[in-house]
Amino acid sequence: MPHSMLISPDSRFSLPQQVEAVCIKLVARRGLVAGLSAPSAAILLHFVLDAEGVLAQVPFWPWFAVLCLALFQQLLLDAWVLVHKPDARMLQRWPQLNAASLALVGLAWGSAAWWLQSASPLCSMMLYLVLAAVGALAMIVQAAFMLAVVSFELALLLPGMLHGLGSSERMAHYIGVASLLYFGLLWLYGWVVHRQLRHGVRASVQAVLLNEDLMAANVRAANALQALKREHQQLQQALQTIERMAHVDELTQLPNRRAAMAELKRLVQADAAAALVLLDVDHFKQVNDTYGHHAGDAVLRGLAERLLACLRQDDLLARFGGEEFVLILPATAPADACLLAQRLCDTLAAEPLPVEGASLRVTASFGVTAHRGGEALHGWLARADEAMYQSKHAGRNRVTLLA
Template identity: 35%
Template sequence: MIDIRTFMLVLAIGNIGFAMLMAGYARTAAASPALRVWAWAKLVQGCAHLLGWLRPDLPWIGVAVAANTFLIAGAASEAAAYCTFFGYARWRRVLYPCTALALLAMHGARFAHASPNTLVILMSMIIALYTAAMAAILLRPGAGHSMLQRLIGLNGLAFFAAMSLRAYSGIAHGHMAVFAPGAVQSITYLAGYLLMIVNGFGFLLLCKEEDDQQMARLATIDSLTGLVNRRAFFERTESARLLATRLRSPIALMMIDIDHFKRLNDRFGHATGDEALCLFAATAQQTLRDHDIMGRLGGEEFALVLPGTELEGAVLAAERLRGAVSAAHMSVSGGTYGMTVSIGVVVIDPNEHINSALARADHALYAAKSAGRDRVEVGQSRLRVVAG
């Protein structure tokens, strides 16, 4: 059998070490609030185990009360970190009252002179419930789980089973105590050690994974409109073009420009201009299919690729987009402002470079502006451009 007191010291050092590791990571990265909460949770849990290790040498009731308080607060903080990480908005309404109730039950039982066996059963049940809640968050139905997330969740379920077994053993046999040796105690502390290692590194990797995804989004998304930026647009369009060539499927391209955008900026200011760009992007996204590719090339110029679309379908889509933008209005000083767009449409020929197709669409866009704006023009075919 393992030495429970020594194992408690190992858990204390491990949790405090993880708290220091996460605090260091938080200082060198744009850490989420969840990571900071998690670091505090590990620190509090480490202090709880350290106080538990000291209890035989400091047999004061205050040490036991502090150890139990820190252990429950640490478990609650860990649950709070998961709720924060996964974006739960109202977790405080549930977690705070439950934690207060758990503390009241634990300390009430102690000051009512409950037996050590009863106190162990009660604490085991409290920690088991917190662990079950965290596992439920990680493994909730309907959410896309990464392998890392599933591993952490299953590890939490294993610890929940160990704590439940500990509580059951105390109820069934009536001789459970904090430092009492036995197979159930050994299983519980080994499961706790595994939980500390897997969840400690796991949560750190989850935060790193989220940071990497955020960096990838920043590298590909226009921060103002939420559309893909110029570089990402060219990369995705080239992939779509190559796929269309292999499948011998049509692929259409639009160049889109907001009419009189400079006049809008000069009259109402750049903040209003930014609002107009955002309104256009939001309106356009409502008319797109999931696999369409729309990007902001710069300023008020946008491009849209429609895979699997012939010229006739592309013109209909362009007219639908033009009408939706015309119907959208935004508030400006003194009233409302209605935008219009001019659109040039072409079909990308097989093996045509994207720059060539963009040039043809841009010529069509210029023709739409020259013809009075707020209209759709079809670009010349590639053969006519080359022949000319």
């Protein structure tokens, strides 16, 4: 089982504690598999004893029952670990409980050196081969916890060592010394595996934590990017609003003086053919004085709507200031501009404007002029202004053309 499948870092734990938790889960999973397969080795001893005809001379079944009880309590401990989430209490107590439980399992296995000894050399050889294999398997399974390895191996090999050293037979002495050497070998190899396993688990946990940190950083970066995008959109909207406010008249929603001047400068710089119409509402002050400024505002809005309805798409109507409007007509001859201005003048005078329940007759004085090649802007504007004032002096509600 790869370590990564057992790793589930918990922010409550420090790195050493998380390594401990992963090792506990790993050992419990391996121990469960090893414990379930262990009785098959005992059954192998049964077949050998029976084949050699010495089964009736040894207490195999009582020993097997004791072994199964020891294995069962170890399996319960492993299963309990696998179904529970590690906590601080488990991290502190499980290594000692596991070592004690394994000592009982090792003692049950090792007692076979007493109870299953027989005069058959084959049986003795198979017995010690099985015990050696069990010892090696336990060392591999429990390598993450050296206390468990030492507890199991000592309990497993101690009965054989004591039996061999206490016997009068030379072969038994050799077996006792071999058991002692085998214990030392398992301890040494177990320590090497322990160091490698712990290092690997620690590296895996650190990799998972680093990956989680990177994922969290990516999420934070994505959130920050989204926030920046929202702020950028809001800023763009604010800039568009500011741009609009800077170039649009708030009352009439027409382009304001700034926008009109920008267009006039562009036409002058390009030395383009264009006509300019300047108009001023007649007697506008009387409207404000008689009906109030709200009525005056309504007059300006209504006038703008009527004028716009008569214009071409490329024509630019702007509020130039107060009750004064400017109409910029690109690529328009003076005569055509004069005809358009006259139509606008007639349209305004033809029908009163409805203003706050009243109908007001609103007229305007128009001044028309065309741009001359190479002429400066102020000269063009001054001529249009002069034409408009000529209309006012001539009685208002009329159009004057200055070529």
